[in-house]
Amino acid sequence: MRKTILALCAALLLFCIGGAGLAGETGGAVWSGGDSQTEMETKEAQSQMKMKIGETTVEVAWENNESVEALRALAKDGLTIQMSMFGGFEQVGAIGRRLPSRDTETVTASGDIVLYSSSQLVVFYGSNSWAYTRLGHITDKTPEEMRELLSKGDVIITLSVE
DSSP states (O other), X not given: OHHHHHHHHHHHHHHHHHHHHHHOTTSSOOOOOOOSHHHHHHHHHHTTEEEEETTEEXXXXXXXXXXXXXXXXXXXXXXXXXXXXXXXXXEEEEOSSOOOOOOEEEEOOTTEEEEETTTEEEEESSOOEEEEEEEEEEOSOOHXXXXXXXXXXXXXXXXXXX
16 A cells, blocks of 8 residues: 555656756746748837836837737737736736636746736736736846836736837
8 A cells, every 4th residue: 555655646746846847947847949931020020019117118029919910900909908916926907898708727937917707907027827828028127127117006007009
């Protein structure tokens, strides 16, 4: 009996270690990058949506999904979202309407941008695990810079399409 329990524990440990290696450093979904012409054109079109946190413009690698498309449509006329600190690791703000979503259990990292409950924009300066729809990731700020931008009080996020 003892050998069976030890064998099951060892198998579970190997499964967990193998799964973590496949998931990437954050333990969540790995950001995908492709080389096809269609994917490059899509990324080029997506790069037209800009984000500012307060007065700081940040570079974002936007996901290719219907949630981002809906957000981009709202941002065409400029979209300002009043964000509030929450949990010591994120800023959360109401978008003002529901967007299409496909929530999946996700582990987030500093710089991740997600949709929560179809109507809340969340930007992380820490980590959390919950069911979200991924929107993008801020690529030009370190975790320390993200903490500096987001951890000192409520902020305003502005989205625009250029």
